[in-house]
Amino acid sequence: xxxxxxxxxxxxxxxxxxxxxxxxxxxxxxxxxxxxxxxxxxxxxxxxxxxxxxxxxxxxxxxxxxxxxxxxxxxxxxxxxxxxxxxxxxxxxxxxxxxxxxxxxxxxxxxxxxxxxxxxxxxxxxxxxxxxxx
Amino acid sequence: xxxxxxxxxxxxxxxxxxxxxxxxxxxxxxxxxxxxxxxxxxxxxxxxxxxxxxxxxxxxxxxxxxxxxxxxxxxxxxxxxxxxxxxxxxxxxxxxxxxxxxxxxxxxxxxxxxxxxxxxxxxxxxxxxxxxxxxxxxxxxxxxxxxxxxxxxxxxxxxxxxxxxxxxxxxxxxxxxxxxxxxxxxxxxxxxxxxxxxxxxxxxxxxxxxxxxxxxxxxxxxxxxxxxxxxxxxxxxxxxxxxxxxxxxxxxxxxxxxxxxxxxxxxxxxxxxxxxxxxxxxxxxxxxxxxxxxxxxxxxxxxxx
Numbered sequence: 001x002x003x004x005x006x007x008x009x010x011x012x013x014x015x016x017x018x019x020x021x022x023x024x025x026x027x028x029x030x031x032x033x034x035x036x037x038x039x040x041x042x043x044x045x046x047x048x049x050x051x052x053x054x055x056x057x058x059x060x061x062x063x064x065x066x067x068x069x070x071x072x073x074x075x076x077x078x079x080x081x082x083x084x085x086x087x088x089x090x091x092x093x094x095x096x097x098x099x100x101x102x103x104x105x106x107x108x109x110x111x112x113x114x115x116x117x118x119x120x121x122x123x124x125x126x127x128x129x130x131x132x133x134x
Numbered sequence: 135x136x137x138x139x140x141x142x143x144x145x146x147x148x149x150x151x152x153x154x155x156x157x158x159x160x161x162x163x164x165x166x167x168x169x170x171x172x173x174x175x176x177x178x179x180x181x182x183x184x185x186x187x188x189x190x191x192x193x194x195x196x197x198x199x200x201x202x203x204x205x206x207x208x209x210x211x212x213x214x215x216x217x218x219x220x221x222x223x224x225x226x227x228x229x230x231x232x233x234x235x236x237x238x239x240x241x242x243x244x245x246x247x248x249x250x251x252x253x254x255x256x257x258x259x260x261x262x263x264x265x266x267x268x269x270x271x272x273x274x275x276x277x278x279x280x281x282x283x284x285x286x287x288x289x290x291x292x293x294x295x296x297x298x299x300x301x302x303x304x305x306x307x308x309x310x311x312x313x314x315x316x317x318x319x320x321x322x323x324x325x326x327x328x329x330x331x332x333x334x335x336x337x338x339x340x341x342x343x344x345x346x347x348x349x350x351x352x353x354x355x356x357x358x359x360x361x362x363x364x365x366x367x368x369x370x371x372x373x374x375x376x377x378x379x380x381x382x383x384x385x386x387x388x389x390x391x392x393x394x395x396x397x398x399x400x401x402x403x404x405x406x407x408x409x410x411x412x413x414x415x416x417x418x419x420x421x422x423x424x425x426x427x428x429x430x431x432x433x434x435x436x437x438x439x
Contacts, residue, residue: 005188012184015149016177019257022153024170026160030253046363050422080169082252084371109381110371 029081034062047085059114077112098122137286140293152256164306171373173257180260190267198285207282224291228341231274242405243382244269252365259303295341319344322356329362332423335416
């Protein structure tokens with residue numbers, strides 16, 4: 001490889017490292033407080049504006065949610081300082097496995113791990129009974 | 135043949151500008167948000183893109199020279215009028231490329247990774263494609279050499295356009311003077327281009343001059359009532375660099391294998407196209423948004439709101 005090109009490449013890589021370190025040091029991400037009922041409603045309105053919401057479950061740490069919309073599960077989970085939204089058949093969400101206080105949902109391209117409250121089972125009673133809670 | 139590369143020359147300026155934006159935001163003097171992993175992805179994309187560009191550069195330049203050898207006119211690189219004409223011709227070419235890169239999935243697959251950041255800051259400008267050479271969008275610039283513009287001249291003008299487009303990737307600048315907003319691509323216009331709100335999809339494809347969008351009906355102004363939310367309609371699930379680079383290519387491959395009879399649609403239809411209409415395109419998302427607005431307007435009217 002050409003020496004000048006190699007130096008340029010190494011210099012660029014070092015600059016990338018320094019800029020990322022500076023961005024981490026600055027601590028200027030978008031404010032993303034843990035989800036509560038209002039936050040969940042607002043997030044669902046943005047990500048699933050046409051879907052009626054029958055019931056919502058919010059992860060214990062506020063870093064994700066599962067909502068029932070008829071026969072679909074609307075899912076959102078934290079990624080960095082934002083959220084990723086996907087949907088699943090409702091039956092697949094109900095059948096999701098939980099272990100050690102963590103619920104693992106499998107979407108087409110991700111497997112969010114959502115925190116359950118201490119002693120909480122999945123699915124929660126409101127979902128299991130198919131009640132409309134929201 | 136070694137020619138002046140405006141992008142390479144501007145790299146120190148890019149680095150200093152990102153540092154400045156971060157420091158000013160940290161001091162509360164500028165409106166900018168940075169998330170370290172997002173920034174890492176953007177900058178790694180930029181670095182990888184320059185390597186991919188170097189690998190493909192020879193082929194592209196050789197093709198340009200071959201086309202130039204069969205040119206219609208001979209346009210002197212030293213004439214000011216030639217640079218003026220090339221400025222407009224190259225910028226129109228960029229508009230065409232950019233529109234194609236958003237409205238047809240094959241080319242979107244190579245361009246989408248410029249749009250996967252959920253942030254809009256100067257580092258986002260450097261989140262560039264690795265697969266543009268393979269997608270062949272560089273072919274769109276060959277007619278300029280066929281007309282008679284020397285390939286080096288076209289490469290320089292293309293580079294200057296890319297350098298111009300760096301500074302518009304920011305939330306720190308709200309609005310430029312009205313004359314500037316009318317003629318040039320600005321941070322406000324380009325925020326709309328990077329927004330995932332249905333009302334803003336597939337708009338403002340300009341490189342330097344926003345006049346092309348105004349002429350061809352793709353201009354949408356930024357409005358106070360709906361702030362831009364950045365990223366793609368379906369944001370990526372993680373920060374993995376290679377997922378970011380190749381996810382749409384992989385998705386195309388899966389769709390073509392699963393539905394070979396509809397391969398052309400999955401390759402060259404608009405992003406989101408599906409043979410059974412089960413997915414959303416920009417057009418359907420906009421239609422749903424318009425219907426929501428109409429419903430809400432009717433609801434507000436019926437309640438006297």
